[in-house]
Amino acid sequence: MLSKRIIPCLDVRAGKLTKGIKFLGNIDIGDPVEAAREYYEQGADEIVFYDITASAEGRAIMIDVVRRVAERIFIPFSVGGGIRTVEDMRQVILAGAEKVSVNTEAVLNPGIITEGARAFGSQCIVLGMDVRKVGETQNTPSGYEMVIHGGRTATGIDALWWAAEAERLGAGEICLNSIDADGTQDGYEIDLTALISGRVRIPVIASGGAGRPEHLYDVLTRGQADAALVASMVHYRTYTITQIKTYLQDRGVKTRMRW
């Protein structure tokens, strides 16, 4: 049986982590390559990098980070943030990333999903979705709306419709972030995750709200997620990836326990 994946998410600005990550001995690590290596050792199943820099210099620095990560960790990792063209995707993939994620760019120009899938294969293209609960309206019969620009712009697009549409266009995976739950550490948006995961055939990574191991248990069982993204709860060393996986495994959720 396939294991449920636990995926730490690292925010990077100009080649540095935006928040220092505390590891053994509470050493603050600002280098994304070191942090990735540490999570790899803890048993992370995959790593997500989110590049907050938009400038050209920032991108060049990020490509260098990707290259250095690829030399040192041998699990899949994806890079998102500011990817607007197939050429942007190519640079990241050639530098060694397994996958690229598109979010705002895909809503504004859905063709990039198909172009990217044709160029690199669907397995490389992750659709990032930022979703807000708005209740049922004519435009949003599912009760969930797509938001873009990091949550600042509402689109009027129904989230459930967009997930199915992106799968049809060639997305290989969905990273589903609840704007409402994001940053709360109160748990993932279970209903939203179950709704989307039940509709599409591609894997769904749940994101937003993880604070305790039981939150991951809930979203990987009732929420039907295939993978769960974690950030603060591991960055601040409240839990290690190993502790989370052991918790899940003890409760019957299959995770990869040997690495």
Next chain:
Amino acid sequence: MIGVVDYRAGNLTSVARALAYLGRECIVTSDPRILDGASHIIFPGVGAAGTAMANLREQGLDVWLRQWAAEGKPLLGICLGTQVIFEYSEEDDAGCLGIVPGTVRRFPGELQAGGQRLKVPHMGWNSVAFCIDHPVFSGLAEGAEFYFVHSYYPAPSAEGWVAGWTEYGIRFSAAVARGNLVAVQFHPEKSGRPGLTILENFCRWGGTYAQ
């Protein structure tokens, strides 16, 4: 030197990086004359079988790979490389290299396990139950998991060539071994330490295995 066959089937840098990490010299090329000088050949790839076969034929690599396999030198197939080693793939209705008798099939439309609907592609970490003693698959912990991404799976004509089984709604052969050839459906270059162990074992392997 390890030769990595480049036939425009996706990103081969991760295989080259894993070999570099292991301290192995490698060259990624589509030139048969350069590949001729290698001691071991790795045949990776992601993408679709039809396009892969068209690219291989165009570069004369189909003939070259059959010959390499026939000469008894070590050959490792990975993912799409593994699939096109067989005779035929349901993907694109493609005739393939025919180095190992067998076909490549698509996962059934309604895959289920334990009452849950399974998704296709089979993407993520799954365990492989190795069923033979083979130098390339030695030194792996029981229950070691590997990273998979695929919608089609290899079905060799003889079960005796299966080196390891994986369960995903159905049981399929995730690893195949026959003479000087080993082929895996998963990505050893993205499977952490167990994957690196397989690559290292392959680089040390002389290419003989008695069935």
